[in-house]
Amino acid sequence: MTIDHAFRTATLADAPAIAALVESAYRGDxxxxxxTTEADFLHGRRTDVAEIEELLSGENGRFVLFERGGDVAASCYIERQGTVCYFGMFSVHPPLQGAGIGRRVIEEVERIARDEWGCERVEMTVIDIRAELIAWYERRGYVRTGRTKPFPYGDERxxxxxxxxxxxxxLVKEWRA
Structure with missing residues (x-):
């Protein structure tokens, strides 16, 4: 049996591919x-190579890549913040969405957070009008906290x-140690 998929940690050389994937998952046609598109309510860019490189250079974070057939099919950024694992910039190549890749990435993130980092929970932020996306996370055990933060209007980044x-x-998912 041949395995045509694998997880790996991104390197700086992956920054252009990650930026392109994130843009393709959230913005434009x-x-x-x-x-997972946000194209109906957000125009402009979602990220760029410089932002990805900056995140890749940080001490406490990493991009987790899911490769399928040698190509990056999904990515996300995770960062250890004490006992919390922040999860963000989650992207699956649009034609592959709905194929179970996202679920596998979430499971890998939770494994890293719990088993490698010793975190008590995974935390993320989602634009609150994204009811379908929030429901998807809820089916995976994430809970709405009711805690919000404002959207950064005026910051084109x-x-x-x-x-x-x-x-x-x-949204948060907690587990007992």
């Missing part, structure tokens, strides 16, 4: 082939909002 009611909500 290409993102509309998947279900986060996109160009097409509506004025965007904010982030914290």
């Amino acid at each position: 290409a993102s509309r082939t998947g279900w 986060f996109g160009l909002p097409q509506r004025d009611d965007l904010r982030f909500e914290y």
Whole structure:
């Protein structure tokens, strides 16, 4: 049996591929082939190579890549923040969304957080109008906290909002040590 997929930690050389994947999953017409698009309410960029390189250079974080057939099919950024594992910038190649890759990535992130880092929980922020995406996380054990933070209006690094009611909500998954 041949394995055509694998997880690995990204290197600086992966920054352009990660940036392209994130953009394709969230922005523009290409993102509309998947279900995680934000193109209807955010225009502009989601990230760039410089931001990915900066995150890759940090001490407490890493990008987890899921490769399928030698290509990066999914990526996410995780960062150890004490006993919390922050999870963000989660992207699956739009034509592959719905094939179970996202679930596998989440399971790998939780394994790293729990077994390698000794974290008590995984925490993320999701734009709170993303009901379908939040429901997907809830089916995987994540809980809405009701805790929110404002969307960074006026900071083009986060996109160009097409509506004025965007904010982030914290979701969390905890486990007992």
